[in-house]
Amino acid sequence: MTVKQLSLPELADACEALGVTQVGLWREPVQAYGVEAAAKLVRDAGLTVTTLCRGGFLTAISPAERATAVADNKRAVDEAAALGTDTLVLVSGGLPAGSKDLPGARERIADALAELGPYAEEHGVRLAIEPLHPMYASDRCVVSTLAQALDIAERFPAHQVGVTVDTYHIWWDDQAPAQIARAGAGNRIHTFQLADWTTPLPEGVLNGRGQIGDGAIDMRAWQELVEAAGYTGAIEVELFNDGLWARDGREVLTETTDRFRAHTRP
Known part of the structure; x- marks a missing residue:
């Protein structure tokens, strides 16, 4: 998503040229290109998803x-398995129209995961609540x-939901370091992502993630917390x-690879 202006073949070429060997993919471009074709493309480029x-x-x-929604998530699990990744990231969803019931919405997430977790396990895929x-x-x-994510995830085996x-x-949450340790103790950190917080936020907010090093977040400090909790993944x-x-x-x-090297530990 960081370079969504690149087609999948362009992305594969650029990664190869820069020595990037791992890539996180999004469903929309993969579906547009074709799941099996995308899987072959990244394999042939020496990329791990x-x-x-x-x-x-x-x-x-x-x-x-x-x-x-459950059917679509099962398709997402199938796509992840076809691409060779063991992790599907979940953005849980907002309040339904007309509802103000946050606890009820979170409970419905858990209800759906009771069905999706075993399905994902059958396909060698873990679900990662973000x-x-x-x-x-x-x-x-x-x-x-x-803490909220773990309260849901811990209802299920760690190899199903993290x-x-x-x-x-x-970055703003003073309880997050303790929760990272909690997640690590339960082997539930399934992926770790970096983006910086820059202000002022743009209109619409969604597309306001800052390039690493441009904002307020100490990337090395968070990396140290996650690695101290036992995380060894990408x-x-x-x-x-x-x-x-x-x-x-x-x-x-x-630029992103340069910033990554400058603001993280080897």
Whole structure:
């Protein structure tokens, strides 16, 4: 998503040129290119798919909408397995229209995971609940903290359901370090993502993730917390940023790899 202006073949070429060997993919471009074709493309380029994003949006109240959401998440699991990744990132969904019941919405997420967790396990895929900053609670994600994400995930085996740790969404939370340790103790950190927090936020907020090093977040400090909790997996960079998307994608990818090296530990 950081360089969504690149087609999948362009992305594969740019990664190969820069020595990038791992990539997190999003469903929309993969579906547009063709799941099996995308899987072959990344394999042939020597790329490992770290995660697929995204599943989720599991808070609907009506039985028909809930069934549709579960079916779509099963397709997402199938796509993740085809791409060779063991992790599907979940953005849980916001409040249904007319509802103000946050606890009820979170409970419906757990209800859906009771069906999706075993299905994912059968396909060798883990589900990673991603808490989003509270500003997204109404329309995008009712899970706002790692504590809330873990309260749901811990109802299920760790090899079925864990969490995503994304600096952009949790850096403000003074309870997050303890929750990272909690997640690590339960082997539930399924992926770790970096993005910086820059202000002022843009109109619409969603596409305001800052390039690493441009904002308020100490990336090394969060990396140290996650690694101290036992995480040894890939570190992803995920930037939603209109300014970056308007630039040459190869230039942005080069800049991002340079920033990654400058602001993380080897």
